[in-house]
Amino acid sequence: MALINVAAREIHCKIVYYGPGMCGKTTNLQWIHGQVPQATKGNLLSIATETERTLFFDFLPLDLGKVRGFQTRFHLYTVPGQVLYERTRVAVLNGADGVVFVADSQRSKLEENVNSLKELARNVQKQGKRFQEFPLVLQYNKRDLPNALPVAVLDKYLNPFNWPRFEACAASGPGVFDTLKGISKIVIGKL
Numbered sequence: 248m249a250l251i252n253v254a255a256r257e258i259h260c261k262i263v264y265y266g267p268g269m270c271g272k273t274t275n276l277q278w279i280h281g282q283v284p285q286a287t288k289g290n291l292l293s294i295a296t297e298t299e300r301t302l303f304f305d306f307l308p309l310d311l312g313k314v315r316g317f318q319t320r321f322h323l324y325t326v327p328g329q330v331l332y333e334r335t336r337v338a339v340l341n342g343a344d345g346v347v348f349v350a351d352s353q354r355s356k357l358e359e360n361v362n363s364l365k366e367l368a369r370n371v372q373k374q375g376k377r378f379q380e381f382p383l384v385l386q387y388n389k390r391d392l393p394n395a396l397p398v399a400v401l402d403k404y405l406n407p408f409n410w411p412r413f414e415a416c417a418a419s420g421p422g423v424f425d426t427l428k429g430i431s432k433i434v435i436g437k438l
């Protein structure tokens with residue numbers, strides 16, 4: 248649940264980027280960090296192995312302006328995507344106000360995407376929430392690659408509930424902010 252500090256007139260929201268290994272979660276945060284003005288962001292904290300795979304999470308604090316006189320502070324997190332880190336994902340997911348599920352559009356990654364989404368559903372349900380009603384947007388990343396599946400195919404396998412979904416190339420930027428705006432709108436709408 249979002250943390251509301253009435254005295255300081257601040258709302259803190261936690262957004263988690265979830266998805267299979269190497270789908271581009273960290274790249275999303277790096278792009279956002281590279282684009283937003285200094286005054287509105289904190290430092291991007293990344294804890295990665297030497298191969299740059301996320302070990303625990305990446306963290307980026309952002310100020311997204313005012314909602315009814317309250318300053319909204321967004322805390323963006325990524326999870327480590329490698330299968331064996333599920334316990335870390337559960338911990339990072341805890342208390343999330345919204346999730347961006349980043350899918351890797353490549354044909355060879357379809358099964359990994361499906362498994363990761365199923366795992367997410369399980370973990371949301373374990374927190375006592377209904378997955379279908381959970382604030383979530385999908386991002387189909389790596390649209391630039393020649394082996395990217397058509398969006399209609401990804402929709403068929405990954406979007407049973409018609410979540411808002413965005414095509415992106417996180418490495419070069421297109422779609423990254425549309426995705427962030429999409430989830431922010433949903434999270435703020437729920438406050």
Ligand SMILES: Nc1nc2c(ncn2[C@@H]2O[C@H](COP(=O)(O)OP(=O)(O)OP(=O)(O)O)[C@@H](O)[C@H]2O)c(=O)[nH]1
Binds near residue numbers: 267325391417
């Ligand atoms: N071609 C292409 N490559 C991308 C895109 N987005 C990310 N990548 C590359 O995919 C690789 C993995 O990206 P990361 O952002 O580290 O992936 P991650 O989801 O954080 O991976 P884990 O931390 O291991 O879970 C990197 O080499 C990125 O440069 C994209 O839109 N297009």
Ligand SMILES: [Mg+2]
Binds near residue numbers: 299
């Ligand atoms: Mg990462």
